Amino acid sequence: MATIYQVSQLAGVSLATVSRVVNNNKNVSEKTRDKVKQAMAQLDYRPNAIAQSLASNCSNSIGVLVSELSGPFFGEMMAGIEEELRNAGKHVIITPGHSEEDKEKDGIEFLLSRHCDALILHAEAVNDDYLIALSKKKTPIILISRMVESLSSHCISLDNELGGYLATQALVAKGHVDIAYIAGALTKSDAKDRLAGHKRALKENNIAFNPCLYFQGDFKQTGGKNGLKHFIDSKQPFSAVVCANDEMASGAMKYAREHGFNLPNDLSIIGFDNGIFADYLFPPLTTINNPIFAMGQMAARLVLKNVYGKEKPLIQHFFKPELILRDSITER
Amino acid sequence: MATIYQVSQLAGVSLATVSRVVNNNKNVSEKTRDKVKQAMAQLDYRPNAIAQSLASNCSNSIGVLVSELSGPFFGEMMAGIEEELRNAGKHVIITPGHSEEDKEKDGIEFLLSRHCDALILHAEAVNDDYLIALSKKKTPIILISRMVESLSSHCISLDNELGGYLATQALVAKGHVDIAYIAGALTKSDAKDRLAGHKRALKENNIAFNPCLYFQGDFKQTGGKNGLKHFIDSKQPFSAVVCANDEMASGAMKYAREHGFNLPNDLSIIGFDNGIFADYLFPPLTTINNPIFAMGQMAARLVLKNVYGKEKPLIQHFFKPELILRDSITER
DNA sequence: TTGTAGGCGTTATCAG
């Protein structure tokens, strides 16, 4: 691999001059610039990003913590982040936290040791205090899909409460009253907020919250299955169930069908996130749109603006969810 | 951030000694080691990975090229790679190639400029010659889910031909004769091989390949939809369709149902990959298992062994697909 | 506009 030194030799200029043309510095005459460019081409020179990082104290890398590398949700998020950052010549280092406190902390340590210029975190298990302490360190952080009041300018978040509200409201609008709810792990703020929205919708419609029609799942398909089983076993009547995400909804659908429910007539089911596969379930799943790709992009833009000083005029911190009406819910 | 120099000062030893304890070099007395460790702890010292990389000419990073960051397939693959590498203290830089030649090349250039120690590539659009040329450069490469004969020791691949065969064979076993096929883009070897397996199964069962019952899709849901539409429009009788992946199968299912088919009785559908959601479709999708997580792990192990000299005894280059029988196919 | 020289935080090669 050619080094900047060899290029300077071939072009008959100094290291500094080569460095200048590499970095598009204005103060180089056309002539020298051409000479240097030619030498670079001839040697197939490419700057060593590592040496650049060390010298400039800027690694051009952004650490990203997600819960899982797999799954419809984080894929979209990573895609949004990567696209935006890559266009700016930055790269991402992605690491999973598996929604466990220790692993999330490990992951963050790991990213920090890599000297990332900034961190974009989808942290679910660590507490606010940890994040607040972290934000005081040198490496800037952005929180995605999480709201910490004192860090609000570093947060990109979705109005989950509203989403939960919209979901339940959609069911009420169809005449449902006995509405079951399968939550995600309440250690996660998303899960808590969506549940709060559900409760608000019930309240506004003078429907009492029935603890027997509540189940705490895990945001995975089995959570939906277990939840539905729980409701059926409890013998409480219910005509609809709202699931705190699409994956649980798909699990609930499967279990319902296996137990003789004719969907959607016997049971209305609504999800949350509008994952790529939601439209391909049967019946096509009514759900709440979670603009996670856009949120990822926005987190990346925030980094570009705050850390690299790039002009990014339109920074949006809060996103609103929307109802996506399909066939999985029906009139009661 | 504390540097190695400050640690050496505090511990009253030289830089070299600190470096030794950082790298677990044997030649340090217990006493000095303790002194140094204490100093490190006191200063909350963490080695600067970038400086280490520059000095050691080893970035401890592995570049990974995938087609898409999102989607059920690549998520699993990345998870397998990351898990294995992370346990070894390495990190991955992931970049998408979007199945386009230019973008794949860009992505590879990008990873190369980052001075990755090795590349794990799921390259679909670049041709064999490009890869062969690439493999002659300094950075070692591993090809995942792709077979290039002259690079076979660098390949981790699935027997796609066998997979295609198994799929069609499963349908034949149920008495189907008029079997339609929706392929992926034939520029991708996976797609070609699966199709070849399909044809072999037909041949072995003395069923003629009917071009009217063949459609080239795109590995996405719309491909399945378009394929099914094509078959229906062509007025050819068919009782089953094999799709070259699960996403197309889900698209085909949706379209079929929207056009009056009662699944699976009116039409048997089989997929490929056994993605996480396959079991949650309706009817649960019969498919061919693609052990992509394990293949990702294996690619990572190969890197660990070849590049970092870690002992990894069990290297498996070829994986066999298996039939996963569920409810989406039925007796004719 | 161009060149010189010091430094970024480590590793690695020698001596001792």
Next chain:
DNA sequence: CTGATAACGCCTACAA
């Protein structure tokens, strides 16, 4: 077992 000291490849004042 320990300590100097020269790389690693590039950036960036500062000079010219």
